[in-house]
Amino acid sequence: MSDNDAAAKPKIKTKPKLERPRLYKVMLVNDDYTPREFVVMVLKAVFHMSEETGYRVMMTAHKLGTSVVVVCARDIAESKAKEATELGKEAGFPLLFTTEPEE
Ligand code: TYC
Numbered sequence: 530m531s532d533n534d535a536a537a538k539p540k541i542k543t544k545p546k547l548e549r550p551r552l553y554k555v556m557l558v559n560d561d562y563t564p565r566e567f568v569v570m571v572l573k574a575v576f577h578m579s580e581e582t583g584y585r586v587m588m589t590a591h592k593l594g595t596s597v598v599v600v601c602a603r604d605i606a607e608s609k610a611k612e613a614t615e616l617g618k619e620a621g622f623p624l625l626f627t628t629e630p631e632e
Contacts, residue, residue: 552631553606555598555613557590563622565591571624572598575613600631 555576557568565587572583576598589596599609610626617624 550602552600553603553628554600554631555606555610556627556629557586557596557598558625558627559590559594560623560625563617563624567617567620567622568624571613571616575609575616598626603628603630 557572568587568590569580569583572578572586573580576583578586586596586598599606601609606628610628613626614624
């Protein structure tokens with residue numbers, strides 16, 4: 530490397546701009562079989578919701594087909610959705626929680 534080459538290199542260090550990791554939504558999916566009270570119980574147990582919030586989220590899914598439960602990091606969203614779906618399965622209900630990236 531000649532003196533010239535060294536002079537051509539800018540000495541200013543730029544901070545690499547890291548992309549913020551995408552957030553994920555946990556969605557509650559309506560079905561015709563899981564009792565309303567059971568859905569609220571799962572929302573309280575897994576997502577630490579109050580009775581009132583759990584009831585509102587459950588009724589939104591009941592009326593519209595789906596409801597957003599929480600928005601968080603991908604790994605947390607996926608493990609919570611799995612845990613909540615598993616509680617329904619263990620009780621013999623088709624209760625389903627899914628995850629999807631936020632826009
Ligand atoms: N639709 C169910 C019923 O009438 C209740 C329910 C609500 C089930 C929301 C799932 O995600 C759900 N028993």
